[in-house]
Amino acid sequence: MSSTVRALVRVTVGRDRVLGPVALYVVAGYTLAQAAAIHWGYASPEDRHGLARTAQGNATYAALLGPARALDDLGGLTAWRTVVVGATFAGLTGLLLAVRHTRAEEELGRGELLLAGAVGRRAPAGVALGWIAALQVAGGAVLAIGLMALGLPVVGAVLQGAAVAAVGVLFAAVAVLASQLVATARAARAVAGVALGTAFLLRAVTDAGGPDAFRWVTPLGWAEEVAPFTANDPAPLLLLVAATMVVVAVALRLQGARDHGTGLLTRTTPGPDRASARLRGVYGLTIRRQRSAVAGWGAGLFAVGAAVGAVATSADDLLGDGGTGAKLLDRAGGDPVDAFLSSTSTVVAMLACGFTLQALLRLRRDEVSGLLEATLATATRRRQTLLGAHVVVAGIGSVVVLLCAGVGLLVVLTLSGDPGHGVDGLLATLSRTPALWVLGAVSALLVGAAPRASALGWAALASCLALWIIDPLLGLPTAVSDVSPFGLLPDLPAAPFGAVATAALIAATAVVLALADAALRRRDLT
Amino acid sequence: MVDPIDVSGLTKAFGATRALDGLELHVRAGEVHGFLGPNGAGKSTTIRVLLGLLRHDGGRTLLFGGDPWRQAPELHRRLAYVAGDVVLWPELSGGETIDLLGRMRGQDVLARRDELIERFQLDPTKRGKAYSKGNRQKVALVAALAADVELLILDEPTSGLDPLMEDVFQQCVGEARDRGQTVLLSSHILGEVERLCDRLSIVRDGRTVRTGTLDELRTGTAMRIRARIAGRAVGLDRIAGTDEVKISGDEVTLAVQPGALGEVLEVLRRAEVQELESSPPSLEEVFRSSYGPASRR
Numbered sequence: 001m002s003s004t005v006r007a008l009v010r011v012t013v014g015r016d017r018v019l020g021p022v023a024l025y026v027v028a029g030y031t032l033a034q035a036a037a038i039h040w041g042y043a044s045p046e047d048r049h050g051l052a053r054t055a056q057g058n059a060t061y062a063a064l065l066g067p068a069r070a071l072d073d074l075g076g077l078t079a080w081r082t083v084v085v086g087a088t089f090a091g092l093t094g095l096l097l098a099v100r101h102t103r104a105e106e107e108l109g110r111g112e113l114l115l116a117g118a119v120g121r122r123a124p125a126g127v128a129l130g131w132i133a134a135l136q137v138a139g140g141a142v143l144a145i146g147l148m149a150l151g152l153p154v155v156g157a158v159l160q161g162a163a164v165a166a167v168g169v170l171f172a173a174v175a176v177l178a179s180q181l182v183a184t185a186r187a188a189r190a191v192a193g194v195a196l197g198t199a200f201l202l203r204a205v206t207d208a209g210g211p212d213a214f215r216w217v218t219p220l221g222w223a224e225e226v227a228p229f230t231a232n233d234p235a236p237l238l239l240l241v242a243a244t245m246v247v248v249a250v251a252l253r254l255q256g257a258r259d260h261g262t263g264l265l266t267r268t269t270p271g272p273d274r275a276s277a278r279l280r281g282v283y284g285l286t287i288r289r290q291r292s293a294v295a296g297w298g299a300g301l302f303a304v305g306a307a308v309g310a311v312a313t314s315a316d317d318l319l320g321d322g323g324t325g326a327k328l329l330d331r332a333g334g335d336p337v338d339a340f341l342s343s344t345s346t347v348v349a350m351l352a353c354g355f356t357l358q359a360l361l362r363l364r365r366d367e368v369s370g371l372l373e374a375t376l377a378t379a380t381r382r383r384q385t386l387l388g389a390h391v392v393v394a395g396i397g398s399v400v401v402l403l404c405a406g407v408g409l410l411v412v413l414t415l416s417g418d419p420g421h422g423v424d425g426l427l428a429t430l431s432r433t434p435a436l437w438v439l440g441a442v443s444a445l446l447v448g449a450a451p452r453a454s455a456l457g458w459a460a461l462a463s464c465l466a467l468w469i470i471d472p473l474l475g476l477p478t479a480v481s482d483v484s485p486f487g488l489l490p491d492l493p494a495a496p497f498g499a500v501a502t503a504a505l506i507a508a509t510a511v512v513l514a515l516a517d518a519a520l521r522r523r524d525l526t
Numbered sequence: 527m528v529d530p531i532d533v534s535g536l537t538k539a540f541g542a543t544r545a546l547d548g549l550e551l552h553v554r555a556g557e558v559h560g561f562l563g564p565n566g567a568g569k570s571t572t573i574r575v576l577l578g579l580l581r582h583d584g585g586r587t588l589l590f591g592g593d594p595w596r597q598a599p600e601l602h603r604r605l606a607y608v609a610g611d612v613v614l615w616p617e618l619s620g621g622e623t624i625d626l627l628g629r630m631r632g633q634d635v636l637a638r639r640d641e642l643i644e645r646f647q648l649d650p651t652k653r654g655k656a657y658s659k660g661n662r663q664k665v666a667l668v669a670a671l672a673a674d675v676e677l678l679i680l681d682e683p684t685s686g687l688d689p690l691m692e693d694v695f696q697q698c699v700g701e702a703r704d705r706g707q708t709v710l711l712s713s714h715i716l717g718e719v720e721r722l723c724d725r726l727s728i729v730r731d732g733r734t735v736r737t738g739t740l741d742e743l744r745t746g747t748a749m750r751i752r753a754r755i756a757g758r759a760v761g762l763d764r765i766a767g768t769d770e771v772k773i774s775g776d777e778v779t780l781a782v783q784p785g786a787l788g789e790v791l792e793v794l795r796r797a798e799v800q801e802l803e804s805s806p807p808s809l810e811e812v813f814r815s816s817y818g819p820a821s822r823r
Contacts, residue, residue, distance in 0.1 A: 270652060271619025281630060525580070
């Protein structure tokens with residue numbers, strides 16, 4: 001290793017002192033928490049058998065978690081609960097870290113500083129990929145060792161760790177490729193995120209009863225096919241590795257061929273020579289800057305909503321008898337579609353919450369880039385700039401994004417002749433709004449009180465998802481499951497609208513925002 | 527009339543680092559005030575305190591007689607600021623940014639906008655992310671200079687401009703003064719400071735080391751003397767207040783503090799001086815003597 005590459009490695013690794021361990025936690029933590037819950041919660045074969053009977057018929061679970069194989073086996077049950085979601089988390093950390101070390105650096109101009117030194121054009125991306133691969137492999141190893149420690153067979157544990165890590169590395173490579181195509185970190189995250197989302201949706205549709213061929217075009221389908229603890233098939237791992245090598249080769253080739261700072265697909269079109277009347281004050285500015293994000297997330301969630309609607313039409317066949325499916329069915333008054341919509345609405349809302357957090361954390365990015373200083377040097381109040389504009393736009397944008405998902409559902413269900421359930425689904429989706437707001441407020445508080453840790457808002461959202469998945473399995477006491485705002489809200493349409501929970505969350509949002517405002521107005525800006 | 531900027535005994539620490547350590551800065555209404563000092567002396571920190579972005583630890587910081595931390599929005603209606611490292615909204619065009627900044631300062635109509643865009647040869651239709659450093663500065667400068675505000679705070683505003691644009695900038699600051707605007711100009715470009723500034727403050731290590739008009743600063747800085755002598759000049763370098771004494775053949779050169787001039791002339795007279803030339807300290811020498819290590823001052 002030359003000394004310049006060594007220096008590059010030091011810089012890359014050093015920048016991830018905090019995020020590196022967070023990524024490890026995300027990659028391994030979710031799976032191990034689930035595995036531990038299963039280990040202690042479903043120790044007896046009868047418990048597992050009961051779960052197996054019910055889970056087999058639940059389309060929401062099939063769409064979210066993949067096909068259930070050998071659920072009366074501890075390993076099979078663990079793999080079913082964790083492979084798809086764990087691999088998706090790994091993919092997400094891989095792509096976020098990859099953009100952070102490649103396109104984001106280039107956009108900020110720091111990449112130029114490196115390239116002006118004795119560093120090859122491809123070296124930063126290569127080193128970043130190597131580092132992320134090391135992190136993912138470490139995460140996979142922790143995961144495998146943890147599974148073994150819980151008494152699961154070695155081969156399955158190693159295969160699962162390998163599958164999860166391989167997906168993480170693949171999507172890091174996809175993000176580096178996306179960074180070649182577009183010129184901003186935001187756009188690169190969006191492109192790579194759409195790739196991951198599409199991969200997830202394709203396999204969700206397959207697993208909820210769609211054409212089986214879809215499974216073989218999505219890397220998450222390959223990870224499923226490894227089937228740790230049951231089929232134990234290492235062959236799909238080779239597919240993942242081969243795909244990664246192809247993507248890396250293409251990405252590095254493009255990196256070597258293009259001008260620094262440009263994206264291959266990005267053309268800069270001239271803008272207007274003066275501002276329209278609407279572009280005034282921080283509200284106009286924030287709306288202008290967030291509208292493309294709202295449109296992008298809205299379109300994505302419309303597609304998700306439509307997919308949910310398409311699956312819901314066959315919910316009759318998908319909900320099995322007994323167990324979780326039956327409990328939901330009971331509460332939904334025997335209406336299988338409502339039961340299905342109850343659980344999917346929560347997942348859709350968690351997805352939409354990604355927009356909320358992204359929109360609010362922009363505040364921190366603006367502070368770091370110096371844009372906030374430009375705003376605050378004008379006659380703009382801190383409260384307006386910091387909270388007003390960002391909170392109002394993120395808050396309203398969250399409703400818009402949820403509405404898009406609900407409308408997607410409504411359109412597909414109406415087209416298939418069931419507008420009644422379409423309206424149920426739309427209202428159910430919208431009823432989750434306060435959960436998005438409260439998590440957004442927590443992010444705002446982090447920006448105000450602990451700006452360096454503001455990305456922890458994402459960890460909070462991931463924890464909510466983990467809790468939601470783990471809850472029906474363990475039958476957690478409500479005191480625990482209600483820690484997540486998504487758990488606190490009644491799951492419409494199976495349950496009736498909960499005015500108290502809704503009001504409580506809105507009040508909590510207000511209190512947390514007030515704290516965030518106080519913290520933000522008191523501190524120096526960096 | 528209240529001084530637009532009245533800072534005294536200002537302190538600000540970041541952790542263990544004392545960025546400002548009793549800084550003084552008094553800018554009078556209607557003047558162009560140069561704000562100078564080596565890198566890291568605390569100029570930008572002072573400006574960020576004045577803008578209410580940082581909260582001071584101690585001392586008095588008054589902007590138009592008000593508290594810049596508490597009354598930031600009201601006070602900011604009366605000023606325009608150009609950062610040393612201009613960041614623009616990547617999505618907005620230059621023209622949109624100029625209008626938006628004006629509106630956010632409470633100015634819907636920027637009378638000189640189009641004229642300034644023309645003079646700075648700025649393309650207002652480019653997006654923020656597409657501008658070079660110099661062009662980003664032009665966007666911020668047009669937005670600031672077009673605004674009818676009482677005070678302009680300019681933090682090294684010309685570091686990315688070419689010499690022709692530097693000339694345009696200097697004309698514009700002159701016009702601003704003629705309109706009665708007050709200007710705080712942080713700069714490293716000595717010609718710019720010499721031409722534009724009525725008074726200067728020089729800071730070092732978070733403290734103000736010199737302040738006054740250029741003439742006042744020249745007094746108190748060593749002048750250069752060159753003499754031709756027939757005899758021998760003895761003991762010139764032993765006189766307190768002389769420096770860089772060089773004798774080669776019959777030519778003597780040295781730097782003399784004003785207080786030591788009489789004694790030096792006495793020595794030269796005894797050495798049968800034939801020719802004598804003295805030159806006042808250049809601005810550069812004023813700076814060098816203020817920026818350098820304490821012993822040189």
